[in-house]
Amino acid sequence: MIFSNNFDNATVVGLIASAIRRDISFGELSPDTRLKIEELRIRYGGSSHSLREALTLLSSQGLVEANAQRGFRVSSATEEDLKDIIQFRWEIEKLGLEWSLKNGDVKWQGKVIAASHVLSKAQERVIVSPIDAALEWDEANRAFHISLMGASDSPRLITTQAQLYDQSRRFILRALRENQLNFLSIAENQSHLVQAILNGDQEAALTCLRLDIEGNLAHVIKDN
Template sequence: MIFGGRKEEDETVVAMLASAIRRDISFGVLLPDQKLKIEALRQSYGGSNHSMRETLRVLAAEGLVEATSQRGFRVMSATQADLKDILLMRVETEKLGLSRALQRGDVAWEARVIAALHALRRAEAAVQASPDDVTALEWDEACRAVTEALLSACGSPRLIEVAGKFYNQSRRFRLALLREGRIDFIARAQRQERLQTAILARDESTALELLEDDIRADLGA
């Protein structure tokens, strides 16, 4: 019982550290290809050597951090080739997930999608009115919630996990577009309204086309 409690505590610390570092990679506080030294990270984020190393392993599994040949770690690169590859994987996994969800989803799934899209509209209004790190993070989380809702009825936890991995890898590209003022929120709102209509009508071809358009616009492609 004692050892089990310690394990849960360690897992909680790693989850908190991973969330903080994941956020800072997404916002560009930690730059692409930047070396990540355990002691420096501990001074910034806390934790022990063991918990920080475990955190970096978690982020490496997500594709946000890379283990180097010198047994250290660095932030994953963010080149145009990386963006193109991440875009490909997001389009393929999310379209597959939505296709399956449209075949299996019930009224409760439709309600989750509608609620997530409504929350996203409010988050987009907030980030446009007051663009700062807080509203940007809330907007990003609302975007993630929409993706999760769309795929939630696909019937494949592994597919959802893989889609989430590539979503995380795409965050810094999308947040960079937000910082640069290159997101067309009017076009996004119109596209998402049409996507909701297509989902409720179970119009799969239109829904998948709109989802791909949304992902591409989301990453400036």
């Protein structure tokens, strides 16, 4: 990764953070791996200062751990970590969907339908080509879950959800790599979720939401 002088520091930090985030999510940087600045400079480019800023940003998102004496390392990814992420994601997304159902209008429903359609197409492609389409599918899945909270009128809630999703990505992508995802079941449940939203059926929508979160993640616990 090479940066020209046209990039300002914030842009460089963002690009480096995005690249490291992707490599953590896809397992290229394993849990508990020590992140040495000089090695990262060779791999990602940028200055030592930019790399430290990027790692500090990822630390605030829970993907990297910082220690004053031992520097930075990739956060752990244990069964207990995953259980905590699932429960916390559920609590946050449940609240966000409840608020969206209360405040949402036809425009919000349209955005949910659009995000669901994009996700459906991405799922079709990732079934055929899991490696090549993995990132597209993951981003579509992330966008779909954000759309569910789009009418919550709470930027902080949405930001927290996005951070939790980032922390769950490596578990989801691991399941994808190991062919553990039942896309037929996942797609059917997501369709029911969208229909429940259109019907204003909060109980059914929340049931489907929990199944969707666990459908991507719970099986990883069983296989640990």
